[in-house]
Amino acid sequence: MMQVQKPQDAYVQVNEVQWQDFPSDFHSGGVKWKLLHVSPEFGIWTVLFYCPSGSILAPHIHHGPAEGYVFDGILELRGGPENGGALCIKDGFLYEATGAEHDETKMLADTTFILQMVGPLTWILPDGRQVNQTWSDAEELWNKQIN
Amino acid sequence: MMQVQKPQDAYVQVNEVQWQDFPSDFHSGGVKWKLLHVSPEFGIWTVLFYCPSGSILAPHIHHGPAEGYVFDGILELRGGPENGGALCIKDGFLYEATGAEHDETKMLADTTFILQMVGPLTWILPDGRQVNQTWSDAEELWNKQIN
Amino acid sequence: MMQVQKPQDAYVQVNEVQWQDFPSDFHSGGVKWKLLHVSPEFGIWTVLFYCPSGSILAPHIHHGPAEGYVFDGILELRGGPENGGALCIKDGFLYEATGAEHDETKMLADTTFILQMVGPLTWILPDGRQVNQTWSDAEELWNKQIN
Amino acid sequence: MMQVQKPQDAYVQVNEVQWQDFPSDFHSGGVKWKLLHVSPEFGIWTVLFYCPSGSILAPHIHHGPAEGYVFDGILELRGGPENGGALCIKDGFLYEATGAEHDETKMLADTTFILQMVGPLTWILPDGRQVNQTWSDAEELWNKQIN
Numbered sequence: 001m002m003q004v005q006k007p008q009d010a011y012v013q014v015n016e017v018q019w020q021d022f023p024s025d026f027h028s029g030g031v032k033w034k035l036l037h038v039s040p041e042f043g044i045w046t047v048l049f050y051c052p053s054g055s056i057l058a059p060h061i062h063h064g065p066a067e068g069y070v071f072d073g074i075l076e077l078r079g080g081p082e083n084g085g086a087l088c089i090k091d092g093f094l095y096e097a098t099g100a101e102h103d104e105t106k107m108l109a110d111t112t113f114i115l116q117m118v119g120p121l122t123w124i125l126p127d128g129r130q131v132n133q134t135w136s137d138a139e140e141l142w143n144k145q146i147n
Numbered sequence: 148m149m150q151v152q153k154p155q156d157a158y159v160q161v162n163e164v165q166w167q168d169f170p171s172d173f174h175s176g177g178v179k180w181k182l183l184h185v186s187p188e189f190g191i192w193t194v195l196f197y198c199p200s201g202s203i204l205a206p207h208i209h210h211g212p213a214e215g216y217v218f219d220g221i222l223e224l225r226g227g228p229e230n231g232g233a234l235c236i237k238d239g240f241l242y243e244a245t246g247a248e249h250d251e252t253k254m255l256a257d258t259t260f261i262l263q264m265v266g267p268l269t270w271i272l273p274d275g276r277q278v279n280q281t282w283s284d285a286e287e288l289w290n291k292q293i294n
Numbered sequence: 295m296m297q298v299q300k301p302q303d304a305y306v307q308v309n310e311v312q313w314q315d316f317p318s319d320f321h322s323g324g325v326k327w328k329l330l331h332v333s334p335e336f337g338i339w340t341v342l343f344y345c346p347s348g349s350i351l352a353p354h355i356h357h358g359p360a361e362g363y364v365f366d367g368i369l370e371l372r373g374g375p376e377n378g379g380a381l382c383i384k385d386g387f388l389y390e391a392t393g394a395e396h397d398e399t400k401m402l403a404d405t406t407f408i409l410q411m412v413g414p415l416t417w418i419l420p421d422g423r424q425v426n427q428t429w430s431d432a433e434e435l436w437n438k439q440i441n
Numbered sequence: 442m443m444q445v446q447k448p449q450d451a452y453v454q455v456n457e458v459q460w461q462d463f464p465s466d467f468h469s470g471g472v473k474w475k476l477l478h479v480s481p482e483f484g485i486w487t488v489l490f491y492c493p494s495g496s497i498l499a500p501h502i503h504h505g506p507a508e509g510y511v512f513d514g515i516l517e518l519r520g521g522p523e524n525g526g527a528l529c530i531k532d533g534f535l536y537e538a539t540g541a542e543h544d545e546t547k548m549l550a551d552t553t554f555i556l557q558m559v560g561p562l563t564w565i566l567p568d569g570r571q572v573n574q575t576w577s578d579a580e581e582l583w584n585k586q587i588n
Contacts, residue, residue: 004580005446007359007391007481014363015385036387039359040448041482042189042265043211043245046361046387063210063267063281064190065301065333067340069308069363069408091309093330093340097301098190099283114363116410118189119266120210122279132269132279134210136246139445151433152299154334154506154538161510162532183534186506187301188335193508193534212448212480214487216455216510216555238456240477240487244448261510263557286298336483336559337505337539357504357561357575358484392484393577412483413560414504416573426563426573428504430540 012036019050020145025131026123029055029107035142036114038135045135046116051075057105058125064118066096073111078103088113159183166197167292172278173270176202176254182289183261185282192282193263198222204252205272211265213243220258225250235260306330313344314439319425320417323349323401329436330408332429339429340410345369351399352419358412360390367405372397382407453477460491461586466572467564470496470548476583477555479576486576487557492516498546499566505559507537514552519544529554 019032032050039045043064051057051073070092078085087108088094096102098118120134166179179197186192190211198204198220217239225232234255235241243249245265267281313326326344333339337358345351345367364386372379381402382388390396392412414428460473473491480486484505492498492514511533519526528549529535537543539559561575 004479004481006393006577009391009394010387010389011380011382012387013383013385014387037361037389038445039389039482040245040445041212041480048387063279065188067331067410086305088305089307091307093304093306093308093342095304095331095333097303098187099281099300100303116361130277130279132210132277134246136447151332151334153430153540156538156541157536158527158529159534160530160532161534184508184536185298186335186536187298188333195534214478214557233452235452236454238454240451240453240455240489242451242478242480244450246447247450263508283300334539335506357573359482392481393575424571424573426504426571428540 010037014048018146020142022049023141025058025125026060026133027051027055027057031055031057035138038139040135042118043120043135044116044118045138046114047138048114049112051107051111051113053107053109053111055107057102058123059101059103060124061122062096062098062100062102062117063120063122064098066094066100066115066117068094068096068113068115070094071112071114072109073113074108075111075113076106076108157184161195165293167289169196170288172205172272173207173280174198174202174204178202178204182285185286187282189265190267190282191263191265192285193261194285195261196259198254198258198260200254200256200258202254204249205270206248206250207271208269209243209245209247209249209264210267210269211245213241213247213262213264215241215243215260215262217241218259218261219256220260221255222258222260223253223255304331308342312440314436316343317427317435319352319419320354320427321345321349321351325349325351329432332433334429336412337414337429338410338412339432340408341432342408343406345401345405345407347401347403347405349401351396352417353395353397354418355416356390356392356394356396356411357414357416358392360388360394360409360411362388362390362407362409364388365406365408366403367407368402369405369407370400370402451478455489459587461583463490464582466499466566467501467574468492468496468498472496472498476579479580481576483559484561484576485557485559486579487555488579489555490553492548492552494548494550494552496548498543499564500542500544501565502563503537503539503541503543503558504561504563505539507535507541507556507558509535509537509554509556511535512553512555514554515549516552516554517547517549
């Protein structure tokens, strides 16, 4: 067995990182993102999202658990409470379980939240096509955007 | 916070479990499987495969790490050693990293191997369509087949 | 194989949860905590910490990765930059790798940060004894404190 | 963010690897091991054990899930069926859940099994001391033994 590299600590001063455009296929309304960390072994990626009021994240499936924290604003999950969904509000912690299928996620205010995702997302596009987005896709895009 | 259920130990006497047909979309040549365990929190599923000589697993992508052990036979990965690929042989341990893209995997002998997979596979069908297979799809199929 | 329970989504309105005392064996200076989530399958636990200026977390070892975000304040890791350590400051994202051995972690201001930990911590007490703290210990303590 | 290294595939022809002595603090009766793989990000380590009939693994705690397969022989877990425990027999798959506390594990025959462990074990020695064994301890020992 070869000597393996020990995993490395990391630190990001997030307020010094510039927002980049999140892919337009996966949302409407001007969502921005910062990719904070990737853990390639398990395909984990941690993102800070900024979503203007009225912006919408396209329907998607989580293939691993997602843990997040709402720094500011309001996310309306699965149609909101009137339709059996939920609101995630400033100072709210959310856990989306493996296999969670989310319809459109709508922002009811300018919303900033962090989300750690394990494994890929499957985005469902308006034409019905399904597109996987992995930690690796995210990292490749991010490195293009910041260089 | 609610009281959560502690995770449970499990045991399967594997030689007493009947082989079932693995979905024909994902292979040719009569591959059989036994679903040994699922870990829903991270979407982990552990399978014992029996692949007759000459059978072929369709091209696929691993979205999390896969660890396996060849009990018997020979798997030819990625075209075999002549094409930069590899052979996995009886008493071989294999680790397929997150993001590994496998072309057709061909069996050069009757082959039995166990594989623990984290997260979904994306199978690439002959017509180019991509189909995700998750722990949950696997479990649903298995429970249908054994009942 | 038995039918397994699908993992469940969760949501915590964190600002409505009361702070509790973090165990005095593991710190000095009045550290408070809120246990936000546990994922028993992998032994993952997510905590919001409030650490008054001058408080100190005892030396400890991380046995899995820890991801965190500093909402407010300043943490001095490993003696600070003058001694080869680091400062984690408001709006900073931190990743502590598996196996990270932390000396005393000192707060240079009133500090609030979230930390998701995979697996147990080993705390090193002043008398040299090592004590493991797992997700399960954390949950048991939390449920006692809030009831 | 820095470019990260993609995780790497691995293969071990296990029957060509020599058995080494497992640490005598953690067992009696001549247990041998082969370290097949480590995944440093989550602290995962995969071991093939050979335990002669009558050998005993010391009491221990699993701090993450362990998945295994018995290639040959019989393990008696937690005192065996007469005492509420279990037998793991040739061609048996076992899943030990996070937090599982195992008393002495006794071999009722020459036993070979593979075990993938997430996170550290805590071994409980005859004098009551608790000793953690991590993926990193395992790798360090292994590299010493094979060189």
